[in-house]
Amino acid sequence: MIDASEFSASDELMHAFDPSDILWNESWFFSWMPADDKPAAFYRLGLLPNQGRGWLWFYLHNGNEWLCFEETRLALDHFDTSNGASYDRWALRFGFKPIEPLQAAEFFIEGVARVQGGPRSGALVPVRVQMNMRTTSPCFATGRKSYSGENNRYEKNRFEQSLSVDGSVEFDGKTIPIHCEGHRDRSWGSRQWRSLPS
Secondary structure, eight states: OOOGOOGGGGGGSSSOTTOOOEEEEEEEEEEETTTOOOOOOEEEEEETTTTTEEEEEEEEEOSSEEEEEEEEEGGGGEEEEESSSSEEETTTEEEEEEEEEETEEEEEEEEEEEESSSTTTTOEEEEEEEEEEEEOOEEEEOOEEESSSGOOOEEEEEEEEEEEEEEEETTTEEEEEEEEEEEEEEEEEEOOOOOOOO
C-alpha cells in the first residue's frame, strides 16, 4: 500500500514549476458516474504556466448527447489559484476548491455548453453544476515522484483518490440531483500530449 503521507495539504495548490519545461502542466481531474442513469461527467483543467494559459475540458452526458465545454486558451492570469484553481470571466465560471485538504472539496461550473451528438448537435445549452465531495480513500500515488530543472528542485508527482459526490446538474430547465461515487486525480509536472517523430 502507498503511504498516503507522501501527500500533504500543499498538494491541493499550485506547485513550483520548472521554467525550462514548456510542457509543464498542473492538472485537476474529477469525474462521476451515477448507477441510476442520471447525468455522468468528467472535468479536467490543465494550467500550463510556461505557455501562459489554461485548458478546460468538461463533458456532461445527459443520456442522449454530450454537453461540452472545451476552452484551450484561457489566460493564466485570469485564474485564482489561491485555493485550488477557479475562473470567472466572459460568462464562464468554474473551479475545483478544497474545503478540507485531501478530504473534501467543491466543484462548480456554469456557462454555455455545445451539444455533441444527437439531433441537436451544435446547439448551445446553458449548464450549471454544483458538487460537493468527500474522499472515501487515501491518496494513492500513480507513479514515482521525480524531479526536474536546475539542481532537481521541481517535484513532479501524481495521485488519485475515490470520492462520494453530492450535488446537482441543471440544463434544459431541469435540476437533477446527483448522489454517487466519483474519482479525482491531481498531477504536476511535464505532460507529453503528442509523440514527436524521431
